[in-house]
Amino acid sequence: xxxxxxxxxxxxxxxxxxxxxxxxxxxxxxxxxxxxxxxxxxxxxxxxxxxxxxxxxxxxxxxxxxxxxxxxxxxxxxxxxxxxxxxxxxxxxxxxxxxxxxxxxxxxxxxxxxxxxxxxxxxxxxxxxxxxxxxxxxxxxxxxxxxxxxxxxxxxxxxxxxxxxxxxxxxxxxxxxxxxxxxxxxxxxxxxxxxxxxxxxxxxxxxxxxxxxxxxxxxxxxxxxxxxxxxxxxxxxxxxxxxxxxxxxxxxxxxxx
Numbered sequence: 001x002x003x004x005x006x007x008x009x010x011x012x013x014x015x016x017x018x019x020x021x022x023x024x025x026x027x028x029x030x031x032x033x034x035x036x037x038x039x040x041x042x043x044x045x046x047x048x049x050x051x052x053x054x055x056x057x058x059x060x061x062x063x064x065x066x067x068x069x070x071x072x073x074x075x076x077x078x079x080x081x082x083x084x085x086x087x088x089x090x091x092x093x094x095x096x097x098x099x100x101x102x103x104x105x106x107x108x109x110x111x112x113x114x115x116x117x118x119x120x121x122x123x124x125x126x127x128x129x130x131x132x133x134x135x136x137x138x139x140x141x142x143x144x145x146x147x148x149x150x151x152x153x154x155x156x157x158x159x160x161x162x163x164x165x166x167x168x169x170x171x172x173x174x175x176x177x178x179x180x181x182x183x184x185x186x187x188x189x190x191x192x193x194x195x196x197x198x199x200x201x202x203x204x205x206x207x208x209x210x211x212x213x214x215x216x217x218x219x220x221x222x223x224x225x226x227x228x229x230x231x232x233x234x235x236x237x238x239x240x241x242x243x244x245x246x247x248x249x250x251x252x253x254x255x256x257x
Contacts (some may be wrong), residue, residue, distance in 0.1 A: 035071045040107035044076035058237035070255045081111035081120040082131035100143030106135050109151035109170040124169040132177045148178045150189035155226035157201045191240040207233030
């Protein structure tokens with residue numbers, strides 16, 4: 001009888017161990033539920049009326065790449081800089097919701113350049129750097145995981161067909177903060193430079209918003225916008241983000257479809 005009881009106890013111990021082991025394997029394969037938050041500007045933001053609106057932020061299409069164990073909360077908003085995102089308490093709302101295991105994608109820069117807008121402008125080496133560090137440290141304080149991203153490029157080809165940078169020192173500061181604070185970096189500036197050049201001077205118009213008057217109802221007077229993305233452009237940038245995660249074997253790849 002004692003032998004039987006001992007065997008039974010050993011059986012249940014082994015069974016529980018197997019369950020825990022299997023649970024750990026499942027968690028490592030991306031079955032625990034997480035939320036990916038996005039903070040940034042219009043190049044990242046969700047757009048209204050996506051069925052008829054040609055403009056899309058690249059994070060708007062990101063849910064298509066992840067499985068059912070990921071919730072995407074895109075808090076990026078048109079016209080925001082790192083400074084105004086904090087000043088308008090938008091970061092506070094994200095911070096309050098963060099939980100252990102979540103991720104925060106951080107992409108600013110386009111509007112931090114707005115020197116005529118004191119509520120948005122930041123010096124890249126002081127205010128901008130400080131704000132990035134704030135996002136990183138406070139994300140980690142909640143047990144969540146920051147990912148820094150450099151700004152996507154503007155379609156800015158000169159008369160020689162050379163793609164010219166418009167972001168100055170802001171992307172460099174992102175790279176330096178990522179290095180100093182050991183934060184995963186997705187260098188979207190570089191990746192989208194390659195993307196724009198691969199489409200060419202004329203072909204790259206398809207990545208953005210270029211329409212003749214009367215071509216589509218949404219822009220009856222036409223549109224020529226080299227900063228914001230079409231659905232094609234947003235999808236291509238999202239693919240670049242995903243491929244970079246795969247290349248670096250980032251933990252988020254376990255949540256991909």
